[in-house]
Amino acid sequence: MTSAREEMLARVRRGLAGRDEAAARSDVDARLERQHVGPIPAIGTVEGEAAIEQFITRARAAAATVERLAGPGDVPAAVADYLAGRNLAARARISADLAGLGWERTGLDIVGGKADPADTVSVVSAEAAIAETGTLLLISGAEHSTAANFLPETHLVVVPASRVVGSYELAWKQARARHGLPRTLNFITGPSRTGDIEQRIQLGAHGPRNLHIMVVGDL
């Protein structure tokens, strides 16, 4: 009995009969090798300060809130202010790379590790921000809980200003160079939403209802 694999491949090959096999193989190898970048829209080619400004505008258009901070040391106070301003519990799950920012002064209850269904707030760092559509790129790993991007109602994300790039392609290329291939890449544009009740958009479906982004200078 032929296996499903053999049979499916054979059926496909029947449809492609007459192809120059050697050329087909080298085409495929070349394509995978080259990682050809397609047309990048003008909105994906911005750089530097222009990229940061466009990122902020577009993230806001996607219903995120954004603030700029001078340096990483300002993050704990900004988080405390954000939570107090919205009457949210002073407790947050944070990603490990943010643990040393000086949270003691804020009086916030900070926990690390894997996100828990009881979490209401998470504060995590992003790998990159993409100006093209106001999109964040977050990755999984030893320091980053993917569940922390989805379980809490309020999702706070820190991204260094130097990591704001124009396009998805550039964010992917740089992340790949730094980390290889993480298990999960999350491209996130605004808080979660649904249009499934009579086509009206409501924020806060299964994921976060609030997405707050802090673009942090490299002081």
Add this chain to the structure above:
Amino acid sequence: MRPTSHAFNRNAHAALADERLQEALNGTPQGMQSRRASAVAQLPEFEALREHGREIKNHVIAHLDLYLLKFEEAVTRQGGHMHWARDAAEARRIVLDICRKAGARHVTKGKSMVTEEIGLTPFLEANGIEAVETDLGEYIIQLRGETPSHIVAPAFHLKKPQIADAFREKHKHLDPERPLTEDRQLLDEARGVLRDKFIKADVGITGANFCVAETGSTLIVTNEGNGDLTQVLPRIHIAVTGMEKLVPTMEDAFTLLRLLARSATGQEFSCYTTVSTGPRRPGDIDGPEEFHVVLLDNGRSALVGSEMQEVLRCIRCGACMNHCPVYGAVGGHAYGWVYPGPIGAALNPGLIGLAEGHALAGASTFCGRCEEVCPMKIPLPGIMRHWREKAWQQQLAPPTQRWGLGLWAWFARRPALYRLASGLGARLLSGLGGRKGRLRWLPMAGGWTSERDFPAPPAGGSFMQQWQAREKRAAPKADGGKV
């Protein structure tokens, strides 16, 4: 899911008579159309992206066997498992075996048309495994025991009171007096109920919008975040997808993603685009311990190399149905199988067989709007025509149509007789049309004339006869005018 596509005409009549459905359909396409139009207008490069997207998929289909092998190799290299499924039954069995081996009792599901296609959720339930749809729209229709009526908005056909009724009936543990009139109340209730399901799940099943051959990744696009909770919390993640979803590289996926959300919902980018590669890495805080990909054929391979192969470029954005006058009038369920609208008419005959699906190829006014808006430039009306031809060759068309066309063909091969007969016919109809020049009823087209009048041909015979008469009148003048 058992198709009822052969009964499209009957289904469509029922849909037109269904007042609730008509109310739900009313006005929604305009909103979807204008959202898409403004997203497209804001991206001057949209056309260039369409061209490039088409090239990517054409290249993949022309090398599909090679890309399948590359993808398999990469999935395995990343520590995942690849499964091949010839048909729906085989795919269901593979998923069930993975669940059984893991001792799974609770499964959550992300939104996936391929799992609808293979009827996965009811199958798992019948085998004693709780399987819950977690996309809000999918969840609502699962509670109601229905199938999706739209590939992007599955509960498109429902109004709020119907959703509230379903919640009251199935969420018995909640206070029966609770108010469920606001959108937010419904959403919060679903969010709460489904949270527990996410946490309890042993296995999470998603689809894949794209499979990346180079990296062995699957990629999903959602707005709710349910697909992500489905794949990150349980111990096992299974991605079930069609074999045509391959793209060579992530770079290629980005081109298609730029087209997808704009065409589907008019968003520039969906909220969540998630790339999953293998199981969690050593040292990772979370993520599944096992990663499986189930790759489904179910008729797709037979389309490769056929006149219909371009349909394999489809990225399931739903734009074609949002712009289709037939879909807009009858909704999704009338199509009688998972994929409704123009894409269903072009794809389903290949997946469920021509005998069952050929009636859908006629579910078109051939206005061409679907092809115009399709981000992958799939010639949908042309493909429907191919299916019609095939149905004709296989004698699947209804007898009146076969008989009528057969008669026409007989005359058409005998030009002198044809002219005589059509001339007589034209004079007869013109006479019947009377002074108003309109016919209230036409022989053999009573269905058509029951809704509208047919303009009677003008007096003076058939087109050919009038043309000849005109030529004769014009001839001397034309000669005389020569210099």
